[in-house]
Amino acid sequence: MKHLVYLIIGIAVTVLFFILSCTDGFNIWEQLFFNQGYNDKMYNLDMYPVIAAITIAVAWGGAAIYYYAINSVKFDRWYHWLAVMGVVVVLAPVICYIYNDTVFANNGLTYIGESIQFEMQTVLFAALLYVIASYSMRWWSSNCRHTPLPQ
Amino acid sequence: MKETNRLKMINMKRLTAWLLACVLLAGLFSCGGHGKLDKAVRSVLVSGDTTRAAYDSLCSLVTENPGKYGDFLTPEGKIDHKKMADFIEQIGANLRPPMHWDTRSYGGVENLSLTVYFERSGSMVPYDSRGDGGQLKKSVNDLINHFPAGSKVDINIVNDGIYPYQHTVDEFLKDRDIYASTAGTGDASYTDFQLIFNKILEAQRPGNVSVLVSDLIYSPKDTHGVSLDKIFNEENSLATRVFARYKGKSVVVQQFLGDYSGKYYPYNNVPFEYHGKRPYYLVIIADNEVMDQLAQDKRYSGVLDAPGVRNSYRFNQGTSEVECRVLPEWKDNAGRFRVKHGDGIVLSKCAGDRETGKLCFSLAANLGTLLKDDALLTDAANYDVQSVDGYTLVVTPIDKSMFTANNKEYLEGMTHILTLTGDLKSPRDEVRISLRNELPAWVKQSSSESDTSAGGSFSTTTLGLEHLLGGMFDAMKGGSSFFDVTINLQR
Numbered sequence: 001m002k003h004l005v006y007l008i009i010g011i012a013v014t015v016l017f018f019i020l021s022c023t024d025g026f027n028i029w030e031q032l033f034f035n036q037g038y039n040d041k042m043y044n045l046d047m048y049p050v051i052a053a054i055t056i057a058v059a060w061g062g063a064a065i066y067y068y069a070i071n072s073v074k075f076d077r078w079y080h081w082l083a084v085m086g087v088v089v090v091l092a093p094v095i096c097y098i099y100n101d102t103v104f105a106n107n108g109l110t111y112i113g114e115s116i117q118f119e120m121q122t123v124l125f126a127a128l129l130y131v132i133a134s135y136s137m138r139w140w141s142s143n144c145r146h147t148p149l150p151q
Numbered sequence: 152m153k154e155t156n157r158l159k160m161i162n163m164k165r166l167t168a169w170l171l172a173c174v175l176l177a178g179l180f181s182c183g184g185h186g187k188l189d190k191a192v193r194s195v196l197v198s199g200d201t202t203r204a205a206y207d208s209l210c211s212l213v214t215e216n217p218g219k220y221g222d223f224l225t226p227e228g229k230i231d232h233k234k235m236a237d238f239i240e241q242i243g244a245n246l247r248p249p250m251h252w253d254t255r256s257y258g259g260v261e262n263l264s265l266t267v268y269f270e271r272s273g274s275m276v277p278y279d280s281r282g283d284g285g286q287l288k289k290s291v292n293d294l295i296n297h298f299p300a301g302s303k304v305d306i307n308i309v310n311d312g313i314y315p316y317q318h319t320v321d322e323f324l325k326d327r328d329i330y331a332s333t334a335g336t337g338d339a340s341y342t343d344f345q346l347i348f349n350k351i352l353e354a355q356r357p358g359n360v361s362v363l364v365s366d367l368i369y370s371p372k373d374t375h376g377v378s379l380d381k382i383f384n385e386e387n388s389l390a391t392r393v394f395a396r397y398k399g400k401s402v403v404v405q406q407f408l409g410d411y412s413g414k415y416y417p418y419n420n421v422p423f424e425y426h427g428k429r430p431y432y433l434v435i436i437a438d439n440e441v442m443d444q445l446a447q448d449k450r451y452s453g454v455l456d457a458p459g460v461r462n463s464y465r466f467n468q469g470t471s472e473v474e475c476r477v478l479p480e481w482k483d484n485a486g487r488f489r490v491k492h493g494d495g496i497v498l499s500k501c502a503g504d505r506e507t508g509k510l511c512f513s514l515a516a517n518l519g520t521l522l523k524d525d526a527l528l529t530d531a532a533n534y535d536v537q538s539v540d541g542y543t544l545v546v547t548p549i550d551k552s553m554f555t556a557n558n559k560e561y562l563e564g565m566t567h568i569l570t571l572t573g574d575l576k577s578p579r580d581e582v583r584i585s586l587r588n589e590l591p592a593w594v595k596q597s598s599s600e601s602d603t604s605a606g607g608s609f610s611t612t613t614l615g616l617e618h619l620l621g622g623m624f625d626a627m628k629g630g631s632s633f634f635d636v637t638i639n640l641q642r
Contacts, residue, residue: 024245024247024492025492025493034489035479036479036480036489036490037479037480037557037558037561040247040479040490040560041197041557043246043247044193044196044197044246044247044560045193045194045197046189046190046193106194107194107197107198108198108556108559109556109557110556110557111557
């Protein structure tokens with residue numbers, strides 16, 4: 001039951017993150033980095049939901065791969081888990097940057113510097129979501145349920 | 152056997168977890184979806200490609216997917232332009248900054264009709280001498296041609312009365328000597344403005360634009376021995392009386408300069424030969440809403456923004472809503488601010504420049520719809536700016552060299568940059584900008600008190616112009632300002 005609560009909380013926090021990525025008034029992506037022109041374009045071209053979905057998919061996907069695909073006693077130490085997190089925090093901003101750049105280029109816009117700064121947030125959010133996803137799904141892993149911290 | 156069951160259970164759990172993640176992701180993606188048409192409209196608005204071709208491509212998207220976008224089609228399967236316009240307007244309103252794309256002109260809206268009243272008094276004939284530039288005739292031809300093909304066009308000759316032109320519009324356009332071909336029409340010795348304006352205003356039907364082509368010199372009958380002051384007073388009060396009777400009308404007076412070769416008839420009836428430039432006018436009369444359409448509808452952009460217009464002024468202009476966008480990235484910006492989205496213009500988190508302490512921000516505004524000349528719009532003295540911290544205003548016209556890929560979205564469709572600078576001292580401030588509604592300076596500068604000789608500013612002035620237009624201004628002042636913009640500043 002306790003594990004199911006973790007899962008529900010994890011999903012709820014992730015959904016909340018997604019909702020706050022779509023809103024105009026308080027947008028979670030505009031709290032740590034804000035450049036009026038750049039962020040307005042992100043909003044106008046409807047990129048926030050896609051960026052959020054990519055980050056969520058990579059973070060949850062990374063956790064799912066670690067706990068259910070890798071799922072081996074050979075890789076059940078905290079640094080193995082951390083290594084997957086490393087892959088997640090690199091992969092998410094890279095995919096988001098490629099997406100950003102493609103959409104901007106299709107609309108004749110250039111925001112290279114701003115996009116790089118913006119993706120620093122993706123690193124942070126991907127890491128947080130990876131931790132949330134890990135604590136949501138680790139309990140049913142046969143070999144890695146005690147990673148990163150035994151409970 | 153026990154071990155196999157255990158492994159099966161584990162696989163089931165794994166599967167459940169994966170499915171859960173997939174369902175979650177699918178749900179998230181579907182939440183963010185807006186459909187192809189929505190995305191296409193956003194892309195057009197953001198890239199500033201608000202052209203006929205872009206509109207046609209949106210319509211193609213609708214007609215190619217009638218099942219999905221059936222709401223935008225009429226029962227006959229054609230594009231419902233009203234619904235398309237509403238949809239585009241709705242998306243534009245939710246953008247940052249809110250955007251507006253007038254697609255009415257693409258939607259088969261009924262054309263306006265044009266009625267030209269061509270003055271044929273003695274002093275008008277030398278404007279169309281065979282050997283001269285023929286600017287007056289060209290202005291009228293341009294006016295007719297700026298109405299879309301198929302528009303109803305009527306031409307009348309006016310002096311002591313109004314007489315229909317006896318030939319076709321095509322013949323009028325080709326006519327190289329319009330005064331010769333209309334010789335003998337009416338009494339060319341005087342022009343009865345009271346009768347002409349009354350007739351024009353009375354005859355005007357909805358959707359009609361009436362244009363009087365005239366030198367606007369008031370030359371009534373029997374002025375022998377009458378002082379100029381009396382004539383001017385009479386002119387002033389007749390203009391007020393005539394136009395005050397017709398509420399809901401707007402008048403635009405455009406001033407041109409054309410070649411003049413021949414006899415000039417001054418008020419003292421002692422004519423003299425004059426060869427040089429002289430001002431002439433197009434007085435455009437229409438219902439307020441028709442005038443607004445002329446100003447905004449791109450099909451008629453050449454009518455009010457005609458080539459050769461030296462000065463112009465619109466009478467009976469209310470306070471307009473002017474589209475303004477705060478420019479987040481602009482060369483003159485100093486200090487920091489963040490645009491709050493929602494109703495009105497609010498700049499939050501304002502901070503002065505680190506070195507000077509000043510806050511400087513710029514707005515792109517579309518002042519084109521006000522129909523004011525650039526001299527008036529760019530002179531900061533014509534604006535009232537109220538604020539606690541004493542902000543000052545500079546207005547500069549937008550030119551194409553200012554456009555970059557990243558600011559195109561903000562500058563597209565805008566005509567001027569309003570730059571405000573002030574010392575950021577108060578925690579909250581409200582900057583109010585308004586353009587005062589006054590008779591422009593060019594009216595007085597283009598008006599003379601005597602026309603008995605060709606000296607001085609004769610080539611650029613019209614006898615008693617300020618009295619005639621002043622009378623019209625009294626009757627059709629409109630609002631106290633042409634537009635008001637309020638910007639709220641918060642630290």
